[in-house]
Amino acid sequence: MTTAATVVLLPFIGAVAGLLGSRWPRGRSRTEENNARAARRAAWLAIVPLPVALVLLGYLVWRTRVGPGLDWPPGTFYADLLPGFRSGAWGVIETGGVPITVGLQIDGLSVLTAILVCVVALGVQVYSVGYLRGDPRYPSYAAFISLFTSAMLLVVFAADLLVLYVGWELMGLCSYLLIGHWWEDRGNSRAAVKAFLVTRLGDVAFLFGIFTLGFAAGSFRIADVLAADLPEGTLVAATLLLLGGVAGKSAQVPLHTWLPDAMAGPTPISALIHAATMVAAGIFIVARLFPIFPQPTLDVLGVLAAVGMLGAALAALAQDDLKRVLAYSTISQLAYMAAALAAGSPGAAIFHLMSHGAFKALLFLCAGAVIHHVGSNLLSHMGGLRRVLPIPFWTMTIGFAALVGLPPTSGFFSKDGVLLALEHSASPIRLLLYGSALITVGVTGAYATRAWLRGFFGEQAPLEPAHGHAAPPTMLWPLVVLTVPTLLFGFLGAGDLALGSAAVTLVVGLLGVAIVLAAWRAAPAADPARLLGPFRAPCEEAFYLDRVYDRLVTRPTMALALLVVRTDTSVVDGAVRGSGQLTLRLSRLVKLAQQGNAQLYVTGLLAGVLLIVVGAVVL
């Protein structure tokens, strides 16, 4: 247990040390020299914990390789791979209600996910050293990434739902801080706020779901919750509430709108958050609690996934911003995982999660290298880059191949696993899921090809010399390293490959690729997105969902806020001030009798006596 705790704490310590110690003791002066020294120290503090954590995780793999574990559905690969299970606690917090157990648990799911997290984090940290060279705020940036990593690891290893929630929310904060890293630009700032708020909305539901489970089971410990025999109604309610958090964090319909905007952050952040870690948390938690997810909840999840995967893929096809293409692609791919979960196969979902983590991180980092070079995110500003940027070109090609699902990349195996699960699932919405997934495979091929062609082929657009120098090695090495899992990871699951199903998938995917290729050959300068015809505009705007939310949520809230402020001054405080005024008016009124006329005084006196006498006698 201590090992797991150390894994979680290492990046945390790195974060704290990086935040407080990078500039110490010369924090005040911000000379170039000081900045550089701080950046060097911060980089060491950020990077060193990760390899150590990975080594410790290796030890955990060894510890969990055998042993009786939890009761997972057959064919769940991580349970097959690492069946061990351990848990421990350092104390119980008595809150007066259901107590909170401060503890961690280790099993195949958590160890494998943790490895993914650490690997991607390591890649991102190394990559960032080059990507943010010269940025005076690099130390805090690196520390936030460390904090983020730590939070994600806490989610992964937590043995208690509320402890998990702590990490869950901390990630939201880190994503806010990192997306808004370049806060000089108001747009980035807005995107960061949006990301935090949308996910927080989901998190509130998530918290209520935790309450429901915890109170029903009498404990917030995950093991107790899973072991408890809970009534179906409670489970449906609880898991539906949990889905809110899942939808928020994993960017599922209808809470996905923050993810494309979150691309405003530095590209490595997009790779980290929006490929490997935060978005994975939602899928992870469903897998973690999968045994208690009843069918109705899974059906809801399935419908959301079916809508999300196709819609996001179509949106990706029409985007001009390379990172937004990848963002919508992420939404779409996450929907695959959700669909797999809905189909009752957490194994396929997590398998895809891992392979997706690897190739999407790769894609983002490549995109980062491209953007670093071009100085713009827009595909229309790119073109013909394959000669200028050979390493990003080749690695990105591999990444796109994995995205489309071409053999022998990991994407081929994992996507096939998902589709196989969908095809054979017992879910009542099997057809919907499978059909949607199949069409999405085609669309995925199409948008991946489009982005690849528009970026690396065709006329070379005039360069903006924003970053005159070529990408430094620290940015290129992670690309190369990440191609390894992208290419090889899939063979872990090669044994489960079903050839017939795989062939169908492959054909559909290639069909999508072929259509775009044909369109491009017909007119190389034009955007293949024109194939969408009248649907292009709605796709580009992601079906106007942002505007709808703006009209339905944001603006009414602001209007309500203004109303409240007005009410507060005019009504609530008005009543207070009004009573004051009333007293003063009364004062003026009473003073009318005090104008100095003694006869009036005597009259008042006698009238008063008369009144009192009459009153006393009558009453």
Place this chain on the structure above:
Amino acid sequence: MIQDIDYWAIAAPLILALVAGLVLLLDAFLPRRAQVRTLLGMVTLAGVLAALGVVVAQAVRGDQIGTFCVPGGACSFVVDTYTLLLAGLALAAGAVVVLLSMGELAGGRIPVGEWHFLLLAALTGAVLLPASRDLIMLVVALELVSLPVFALTALRRYDGRASEAALKLFVVSVVSTAIMLFGVSLLYGITGTVHLEHIATALITGTGLTIADGAAVLTVAVVLVVAGFAFKVAAVPFHFWAGDVYEGAPVPVAALLSVVSKAAGFAGLILMLTHGLASETATWAPLVAVIAALTMTAGNVLALRQHHPVRLLAWSSVAQSGYILAPLAAHLDLASALKAATPTDTETMVASLPSPSPGTTDSTGNALVIVKDQAMDLGQVAGSPLAVQASLAYLVFYAAMNILAFSVVMLVSRDRGDLDDYRGLIRRSPVLGLALAFALICLAGLPPGLAGLFAKVAVFREVVFGGLGWLAVVMAVNTVIGLFYYLSWAARLFAPGESRAAERPGRTPVLVAVGAALLVTVAFSAVPQLVFFTIS
């Protein structure tokens, strides 16, 4: 029939009266010089202090003396705790007023001998009043407090405002007196006696009454009798005169009116209500409640946004009268309670009285006799003695803080005073500023003015315990209104402002007055149990 006179019992008013005569003589035969003015003041002060010494001595000896007694046991002049407390209060306040007067007289516009004579006469009345136990004594003592004050007000002979104030005070006062006397005559007619003790017996037992129990005439008599005292304490609807008179009168007279004269009024009122009319609680308690509510509200509302400090204090003292009245409304209605009570209730209630055992309460007649006996001794128990105690405690605290405020005003104010004169006082003269701020905060009833706070708490307690929730709420609201004007004055003390202090002659005695009043007020705030202990 020759009566024995207990001269020790009447020593205090006697000394005051004799010194009054002495002062007049000295004034007539000594030359009119500044030293003589001081001498007369010192003589007056010595007289007041001597009387105070007598009162203290009587209190220390624990005297319970009655004199001018008639066959049948009733005495017209009684010295007991109640008498001594109120006499002591009047004399202590009177001493401060004498000091203030010395400041006022230093101006030389006022005849000194007459002033001190009248002051002593008024004080004689104020000492006499709480000792009175029959209607004649009450009426005479009350007039003795009133009449000299008219003259004192008008003594600044060439000041039109003072004359006007005197006239207004005079007219309202004589009308009130006439009303009260009419009530007294009716009461006499109904009960056939002038002694409060006999009146109470007659009303409780019904023996000797000339009319049927509960007739309207009795109610009318009660209301009219209360009127005279209500004028003294400036309760609604007898409050109209307060603002104009306080403003027009010299400041020491205003202080006299607001403390000594008011204390005398309350002394008489409480005597009348709880002594003579104890059985009529059902009639007068609701009346007092309504009057208290109206008084505090009217006083506070009138005091809002005043710019003349003395006028503000006038209305504030009206409001404070309301607070003092409030507990009386919660006075336990013994007679009807006894009549209506179930045996157990009676037992619990009577058990709270000191002597009688529950066994004697079985027959109502016995219980009534017991109650009557008890009622005679106000110092111990009369109905709910706590209600009276709360009023008295409030009166004591109020006297201290109000006289402190007047003392400071005496030093700072000019004839046509304005609150803005007090701007920056805290820096011009920190002690005066702090003293005034303390007095005002005490009057508002907030810490650090614990005296005011505990006074209010005591009053609130009686009202709540008496079940008068509505009155308590009215009081609560009034406390807030009161705070507004006290604070607006107190805040001025701390506000930046130019120095406009008028240097007037005769500061020293007034400074002594401020010091004494401050000392007492602070003592009351630090150890308020002093007062509660003395009263209970």
Place this chain on the structure above:
Amino acid sequence: MHVVYPVVVAALLFSIGVYGVLARRNTILVLMSVELMLNAVNLNLVAFDVWLRDVLHGGQVLTLFVIVIAAAEVGIGLAIVLAVYRNRRTIDLDRLRELGEPVEPPVGDRG
């Protein structure tokens, strides 16, 4: 003679006094009206005293005191009226209005 007669007369006398106080502007006349009220009291007291056959004669004693008080009041009252007249050249009650609430500006928004 039944006690009601003198009492009713006294009440009437008192009422006349009240009316005078209310209706007269001249201070001296107001003073005289108050005297009427006091005399009504005296009448009452004496009548009750006789009717009750009070051995202590409380009523009569009180009557004597009231007479004295009334005399004193008149004395002081006239002196004050004189002083007022000297200062103001009028003794109309309702024209003595130097002291009184000052006219206020309209209520602001403080408080």
Place this chain on the structure above:
Amino acid sequence: MNSGWVLVALLAVPLAGAAGLLAPAFAGRVPRLYGLVVSGLALGLAAVALALFDFSAPQRVQFETDLAWIPGLDLRFHLGLDGISLPLVVLTTLLVFLCFVYLAGRSAAPDGPGVRLAGLRPRALVFTLLVLELGMVGTFVALDLLLFFVFFEVVLIPMYFLIAIWGGAERRAAAVKFILYTLLGSAVLLLGLLLIWSQAGTLDMVALAAAHPMTRSAQVLAFLAVGIGLAVKTPMWPLHTWLPDAHTEAPTVGSVLLAGVLLKMGTYGFARIAIPILPEGAAVVAPWLGAFAVVGIVYGALACLAQRDLKRMIAYSSVGHMGFVLLGFATLTPVGLNAALFGNVAHGLITGLLFFLAGAIKERYGTADLTELGGGLLTRLPYVGSLLTFACVASLGLPGLAGFWGEMLALQGAFAPGGELSRPLYLTFMTVAGLGAVLTAAYFLVMLSRVTHGVAAEPVRFADVRRAELVAWVPLVGLTVLFGLWPGGLLGLTDPVVQVVLGVP
């Protein structure tokens, strides 16, 4: 054990300190460290209490002193400390000490707009703050209803002068509003206390909490009176309108103490008087309390969203946070009460820090208007900006920081309300409060985005965090993190008391 001297000394030190200032020797100028030393002494005594406190039995009243004070009023000088009051006493002494640290730093700083505050009548300022400390500490240690009320009132006048003398442009009106409004509240509170007294015949809180001699209807009435009185101080919607004005105009230390401690006196009253002494009344009124609390949460958040002034916004945020605290009380569950007490302390730390920061910003920019502040605070004042971000994030209830536990546990309490309370109603409360939490996050982030982000209008840089400011703020930051990561430290103190209060076997 006879350790009552600690509390007596805790009251005596500020009192003696204030009284000592009246000595003529201090006329004109007062040593810069005078207040620091006195409040440090008080803090030390609080630390002594902390050290001597028997943590194994926090539900037992410790350090008890019980003397008769005013027999005529049955007023007893009864002091004591238990798990509920201990954290608040420490918090109070700490905040006062930090305020003095802040002031000491200010008066040492070279000429600037901030010097005015400390330069103006330092003696009076120190005096006022010490009297304030006396009242605040006294309120938390009093075990006699009337004594509690006396201390409750003691704070009014110093706070009034703090606002009225050292406040902003509209200080007079704000101060008057503050004192009149809260006095009305305490007058109603007094009525409630007297009602308890008249019904129960004793003023001793411990005895009253042990036996509930009052009838149900009397309890309801008393709870209403006491509750309204305390709710004004807390403040509960819709009795809150004194708060924004007072905060906006108050000087920094005034705002810090107002938010950090004074508001707690209201909520503490609920935990100490209203709920333990009047359980049946609480059961009847609780749904209403919960409803007002929840409305307060959402209302406060919405009001913040459209606020134009930084200090005003933080003031309204207090309305929302106190809504969570009241919601905790309204659930009448152990977890809810724990939540409320935790939220109390957390709010004291976090909002205290927020007001320190807002004061620092206002002092440097000369305004707290969000539009005039513009953006780019992180460029102009990186450290202040970072701390502001931290404080806001803590305030919006981020897990891992102190603000979270109060909110989360309050919601948890509402999830399963105690006794006969209607579950669906409380589930509605919980949902609305949850939305309120989102709105809370929204306004803080929007504010941060407006103020800290963006490009600064002018490149002028102000002096960033001064040393005294850092010394004053770091303890708050540290405790926020500490209680965020280790909530058991506080819950372990309150939980046994709460269990006893609610009579949970």
